[in-house]
């Protein structure tokens with residue numbers, strides 16, 4: 001009786017061995033099969049990341065270029081106005097212009113400081129945008145790094161007694177990896193919008209400078225013109 005029971009159990013164990021244990025081995029093989037997908041998801045991500053960073057930095061460089069153009073144009077206008085006033089001064093009696101020399105020195109000094117102020121403000125905010133852009137790249141990149149291949153073995157089930165659900169988990173892992181390849185385009189779009197916004201703030205700062213400068217130049221000129229008029233009367 002005891003022997004019969006033993007033989008019965010042995011038969012069950014043998015049957016289970018041949019039906020279920022191979023599923024466990026298959027599961028390990030399946031995981032090996034998804035390794036190329038895993039590798040390719042990494043490759044795609046790294047390549048995209050590299051291209052996207054290059055693109056973002058290209059945008060940054062053309063932003064610098066445009067900003068320098070804005071600054072150059074503004075400087076030219078300011079210097080022209082200064083030269084005009086000096087030329088006018090050369091055509092009139094000294095005493096009608098003498099006092100304006102100090103006024104002119106003072107307003108050009110102010111303009112120089114204002115230029116620094118405008119560009120400093122711009123530089124600070126761009127630093128922040130660039131840091132944010134890099135941060136977003138690394139957060140996106142990390143999405144694909146979250147897959148630890150071996151986790152499937154300790155998360156859902158026991159590989160020896162219940163390998164079936166393990167197989168499910170493995171096939172799901174494959175789909176997840178492909179779906180999670182990050183799209184970095186949004187980061188570049190946001191970065192471009194940020195740069196444009198900062199550039200328009202910089203333009204406003206230069207416009208403010210221009211308005212104050214022009215008003216002061218006009219005031220100085222009027223002062224001289226009135227003096228000349230008085231001389232003629």
Ligand SMILES: *[C@@H]1O[C@H](CO)[C@@H](O)[C@H](O)[C@H]1NC(C)=O
Pocket residue numbers: 061062065066069
């Ligand atoms: C800067 O912009 C000008 C046009 O405004 C362009 O001709 C020049 O090639 C640009 N330089 C760089 C380094 O992008």
